[in-house]
Every structure is written in structure tokens, then in C-alpha cells.
Amino acid sequence: MPEDHSQPYIVVEKGTSAFGAFLWGALVGAAAALLFAPKSGEETQADIKEGARRLRRSAEDKFSEIRESVEEGYDKAREDVAERVEVAREQVRERRHKAEEALKAGKEAAKRARGDLEERVSESKEAYKAALAESTEDVEAS
Numbered sequence: 001m002p003e004d005h006s007q008p009y010i011v012v013e014k015g016t017s018a019f020g021a022f023l024w025g026a027l028v029g030a031a032a033a034l035l036f037a038p039k040s041g042e043e044t045q046a047d048i049k050e051g052a053r054r055l056r057r058s059a060e061d062k063f064s065e066i067r068e069s070v071e072e073g074y075d076k077a078r079e080d081v082a083e084r085v086e087v088a089r090e091q092v093r094e095r096r097h098k099a100e101e102a103l104k105a106g107k108e109a110a111k112r113a114r115g116d117l118e119e120r121v122s123e124s125k126e127a128y129k130a131a132l133a134e135s136t137e138d139v140e141a142s
Helices: 018-036 041-141
Strands: none
Touching: 018 041
């Protein structure tokens, strides 16, 4: 049965740490060098020390890079949070200002409504008194 090569296929790779791969490669390389290098014990020890120094420098460099990356991310996140907090504070100020204006307008409207109501009550009292006086005059005249 012929294979169908026209079908696409997907390769999924699991991400790993580049630093971990580097260390693993360094260890394998060091072991291979020890096994296959035709050197004396002193030369091999010197090579191992030099390899360890290079590995240490490389690890320190990687650590510094990672630390700088983390610090930059932290600083960026802190700035972002500070900006969002300031935006939120400004929104609170604006809403408080609008609420104060609405409260002030409500108080003024209530004051006007009370004044209108008091004026109508006063007019009603006067009209009642006038009607009462008129009806009293009609009763006395009869």
C-alpha cells in the first residue's frame, strides 16, 4: 500500500531551558574529552580546572542575564501597576466630582421645590381665608 505524503503533519516540541541544555552539553563534552584525550594526569587536571572555570563564568553570565531580565520585567510590571493605579485614582476623582455636582444640583432642586410648595401652601391659605371671610359676610348679610 503506497504511503500518502501529501498529508501535512505537525511536529510538537516541548520547550526546555537553554541553560539546562548548555550545562548538559558541557558535562557530556567534558566527559568525552576526559575519555578520549591522550594527556597526562596533570594536563587532564589542568584542562578540567580550565573547563570548570569556563563553565563557572558561563553560568555566572547566564545568571546575570536571567537576573537582568527578571529585574526588567519587575520594573516594567511595577510601572504598569503604578500607571493603572493612577488611572483608577483619576476615575475615582472624576466620579466623586460628578457625584458632588449631582448632589448639589439635587439640593438646589429640592430647595426650589420646597419654595414653590411653600408659596402654593401660602396662596391656598390666603384663598381659604378669603373664601371663609366671604362666606361669613354672606351669612351675616342674610
